Amino acid sequence: MLKKFGILILSMAVFIACSDDDTEEVLIDTSMPQGAFTATADGTFVEQNDTGSTGTAELGTDESGTQFLRFGSDFSTTLATGTVTVYLSTSSEYKADPGNGNPDLRLIGPVSSTGENFFKLEPAAASKFTHVILWCGSANIPFGYAELN
Numbered sequence: 190m191l192k193k194f195g196i197l198i199l200s201m202a203v204f205i206a207c208s209d210d211d212t213e214e215v216l217i218d219t220s221m222p223q224g225a226f227t228a229t230a231d232g233t234f235v236e237q238n239d240t241g242s243t244g245t246a247e248l249g250t251d252e253s254g255t256q257f258l259r260f261g262s263d264f265s266t267t268l269a270t271g272t273v274t275v276y277l278s279t280s281s282e283y284k285a286d287p288g289n290g291n292p293d294l295r296l297i298g299p300v301s302s303t304g305e306n307f308f309k310l311e312p313a314a315a316s317k318f319t320h321v322i323l324w325c326g327s328a329n330i331p332f333g334y335a336e337l338n
Contacts, residue, residue, distance in 0.1 A: 220309050224252030226259060232321065232335035234264070235281075242266040242333030246321045248314065256313040258297060258321065260306040272327045273300050275308060277318035281334040293317070 228247035236242045244264030250256050258275070266273060276283065279293040295318060297308045323332035 221307055222251030222255070222257055222259075226251050226257060226307075228259070230337040232337045234266075234321075234323070234333045234335045237331045237333050240267040240323075240325075240332040242323055246335040246337065248337055256310040258308040258310060258314075260300070260304075262305045264306065265303045266300070266323055266332050268301070268303065270325050270327045271301075272325055273332055274298070274324050274326060275300050276322040276324060277314050278320045278322050278334075279317050281320050281322070281336065283322050283324050283331050294322075297321075 226247075226249055228249035230249070231245055231247040234242045234244050234246065242265070245261035246264075247259045247261065248256070249259065258277070275297040277295040277297060278284075284291055284294060295314065297310070300306055300323070319337055321335045321337065323334065324330075325332050
């Protein structure tokens, strides 16, 4: 009986020693802006091919100087194909050159939801990029573009 009581006391001591010490672990999501986001250029999406693309796109930086592309909370497009891809471009037209690459087109990544989206740009986008393009690879058509001013 004394042995069981000793084990109980030892277990409680370990439990108390391992309990929360009121320090909170903070995880920083580096894919999101840190602090305030400040837009330096923005534009409104122009729908193409009856895809319902609407909303705003903004290019800017966070408080640490990291560049992001932001889609506003008003952003919407057809996502049924699952392959809507975001590009920065020097024009409103998607002009791929798979054999050589197109220096006037920069792949940003897929968009998977409507509403606000952030895309971290590393390295930062060159100033020559003036448009955001929504491209559907499976249908091989543009879903829309926004001119950044």
